[in-house]
Amino acid sequence: MTDIVVEVRGTTAWVKLDRESVRNALSLAVNLRLSDLAHELEADEAIRAIVITGAGDKAFCAGADLKERRGIPASDSAPYINAIAGAINGWGEIRKPTIAAMNGSAFGGGLELAMACDFRILVEGAEVGLTEVRLGIMPGAGGTQRLPRLVGEARAKEMILLGRKVTAARALEIGLVNQVVPRAQLAVAVDAMLAELAGCAPISIIQAKAAIENGYGKPLSDGLDLERQLYDLTLFSEDRDEGLAAFAEGRPPRYLGR
Numbered sequence: 001m002t003d004i005v006v007e008v009r010g011t012t013a014w015v016k017l018d019r020e021s022v023r024n025a026l027s028l029a030v031n032l033r034l035s036d037l038a039h040e041l042e043a044d045e046a047i048r049a050i051v052i053t054g055a056g057d058k059a060f061c062a063g064a065d066l067k068e069r070r071g072i073p074a075s076d077s078a079p080y081i082n083a084i085a086g087a088i089n090g091w092g093e094i095r096k097p098t099i100a101a102m103n104g105s106a107f108g109g110g111l112e113l114a115m116a117c118d119f120r121i122l123v124e125g126a127e128v129g130l131t132e133v134r135l136g137i138m139p140g141a142g143g144t145q146r147l148p149r150l151v152g153e154a155r156a157k158e159m160i161l162l163g164r165k166v167t168a169a170r171a172l173e174i175g176l177v178n179q180v181v182p183r184a185q186l187a188v189a190v191d192a193m194l195a196e197l198a199g200c201a202p203i204s205i206i207q208a209k210a211a212i213e214n215g216y217g218k219p220l221s222d223g224l225d226l227e228r229q230l231y232d233l234t235l236f237s238e239d240r241d242e243g244l245a246a247f248a249e250g251r252p253p254r255y256l257g258r
Helices: 028-043 078-092 109-115 143-151 153-161 168-173 183-198 202-215 220-235 238-249
Strands: 004-009 012-017 049-054 059-061 098-102 105-107 119-123 127-129 165-167 179-181
Touching: 004 028, 012 028, 028 078, 049 059, 049 183, 059 098, 059 109, 078 109, 098 109, 098 183, 105 109, 109 127, 109 143, 119 168, 119 183, 127 168, 143 153, 165 168, 168 179, 179 183, 202 220, 202 238, 220 238
Parallel strands: 012 049, 049 098, 059 105, 098 119, 105 127, 119 179
Antiparallel strands: 004 012, 127 165
């Protein structure tokens, strides 16, 4: 599979959508591979963080490969729709921290893929949007659910119901992305975030992420119960002992993820 390149650097897996000629659009084969990768990287204990990016300097991902779907009747579209939803939801279910290094614009499924990640770093000059209503359809791979959770219902409706594209600056303003950086600084910004993550206990990150995602939107009492359950999983870990020892000894911790 040459449409996706995977490179492991230390404890980080870098995944690149390598279809620059079609703005890294998500074909059926790419979606199936992305789904497999989500499971493979989740299961690999040596991997502690995952970065996904795109080839070239124009697009992170243009969304579904509409040229591939051209001429396919609606009655035969299920495999394509299921594949893209499965891939993006699979990335959203990864317990480890994920970063979308958005090297360019992202629309439709491309933005849905980025929103399935924990962090989004976008280059200056890029645009993002869920423009499906302008094509006679609607977001179908998590966009109507993840976007309101990130930016609020009113702003999500502006983007989705009007099919609006927003600039990088606006995406940062509304909380859709975590950072906007000059193109030349994208790798530097991602490396800086990875360095911060490396200083945190892997088990703690995984359980804290689960507490946020599974408690959000539930009654506070339910969320607090969940938080305590997950907190106890960190309390009795080796990493907790190492963290306390490192603090007492004034040295960086050496977390093993157990």
